[in-house]
Amino acid sequence: MQTMNLSNGNTIPAVGYGTWQAPDSEITVAGVKAAVSCGYRHIDTAAVYGNEVSVGKGIAACGIPREKLFITSKVWNADRGYDQTLAAFEKTLSDLGLDYLDLYLIHWPATAHRFRNWEEINLATWQAMTELYRAGRIRAIGVSNFRPHHLAALLKTEVIPQVNQIEFHPGLLQPDTVRCCRENGILVEAWSPLGTGRMLSNPVLQEIARHYGKSVAQLCIRWCIQHEALPLPKSVTPARIQENISVFDFEISESDMKSIDLLDNFGGSGLDPDRVPF
Numbered sequence: 531m532q533t534m535n536l537s538n539g540n541t542i543p544a545v546g547y548g549t550w551q552a553p554d555s556e557i558t559v560a561g562v563k564a565a566v567s568c569g570y571r572h573i574d575t576a577a578v579y580g581n582e583v584s585v586g587k588g589i590a591a592c593g594i595p596r597e598k599l600f601i602t603s604k605v606w607n608a609d610r611g612y613d614q615t616l617a618a619f620e621k622t623l624s625d626l627g628l629d630y631l632d633l634y635l636i637h638w639p640a641t642a643h644r645f646r647n648w649e650e651i652n653l654a655t656w657q658a659m660t661e662l663y664r665a666g667r668i669r670a671i672g673v674s675n676f677r678p679h680h681l682a683a684l685l686k687t688e689v690i691p692q693v694n695q696i697e698f699h700p701g702l703l704q705p706d707t708v709r710c711c712r713e714n715g716i717l718v719e720a721w722s723p724l725g726t727g728r729m730l731s732n733p734v735l736q737e738i739a740r741h742y743g744k745s746v747a748q749l750c751i752r753w754c755i756q757h758e759a760l761p762l763p764k765s766v767t768p769a770r771i772q773e774n775i776s777v778f779d780f781e782i783s784e785s786d787m788k789s790i791d792l793l794d795n796f797g798g799s800g801l802d803p804d805r806v807p808f
């Protein structure tokens with residue numbers, strides 16, 4: 531598994547196994563075990579997915595030592611703030627059955643449409659994350675769904691985010707956010723690299739994928755990697771889990787990258803961090 535670099539000197543496996551909408555059941559335990567046996571070493575979960583117990587069981591049963599795995603979770607919106615974040619972190623660790631996390635993210639920013647003191651709330655959450663990071667309980671800290679105006683206050687703190695996990699797939703490149711991350715050494719992670727499946731029936735992507743003898747899913751995952759946006763494909767289907775990591779044996783040409791970049795937004799989630807009702 532190739533890796534990407536974090537600004538604190540740590541490395542992160544270049545494809546992560548996504549778990550949103552994976553149920554808290556044997557399906558997810560089996561999915562995590564299948565992913566690790568295919569070669570994934572990076573697993574992305576979140577408290578709000580409600581599946582950390584099953585993800586943890588999969589990690590415990592996968593047969594790979596903990597220190598060879600990279601595990602990410604996220605603090606949910608209901609737990610923003612200093613004390614709540616510290617408590618949410620302990621619950622996540624306990625549900626996962628782990629004693630440290632490799633990466634912990636603020637899942638969504640507090641924003642002006644819901645909170646007058648939204649910046650203060652984000653800073654209080656960040657303060658708790660920074661202390662956990664300094665205490666060695668988290669190896670890297672970051673955010674998710676933060677646009678440049680949400681990042682601004684955090685960029686003035688002593689430990690700035692090392693990751694920003696954003697929606698990123700053909701048709702949705704979020705150039706302003708990506709530029710701001712690059713300028714500040716923040717690694718971009720790509721959520722919904724397959725548009726939760728909506729990319730797969732696009733005729734332009736199908737035509738380009740055929741040219742490489744690859745699936746549209748593999749094309750989208752590879753396209754993220756070539757944009758240096760770390761993809762987090764989700765599947766609970768063993769053949770797809772394997773397919774989604776088999777993306778290191780081809781390279782998309784510059785002109786095909788351009789054609790994909792030029793696609794209109796045809797499969798976005800429509801979730802705007804400044805407008806989401808949660």
Ligand SMILES: NC(=O)c1ccc[n+]([C@@H]2O[C@H](COP(=O)([O-])OP(=O)(O)OC[C@H]3O[C@@H](n4cnc5c(N)ncnc54)[C@H](OP(=O)(O)O)[C@@H]3O)[C@@H](O)[C@H]2O)c1
Pocket residue numbers: 547548549550551574575637674675695696720721722723724725726727730745747748762763764765766767770771773774
């Ligand atoms: N930070 C955030 O706010 C946020 C938001 C959304 C997602 N995420 C993260 O990003 C991850 C990925 O996003 P996502 O869950 O929206 O989905 P995705 O990876 O874009 O797509 C997953 C969907 O595509 C199907 N699929 C996967 N591989 C396939 C393949 N090779 N061929 C055909 N179908 C395939 C899956 O079905 P099966 O599972 O049935 O095989 C599932 O329905 C999440 O799991 C989560 O970890 C983060």
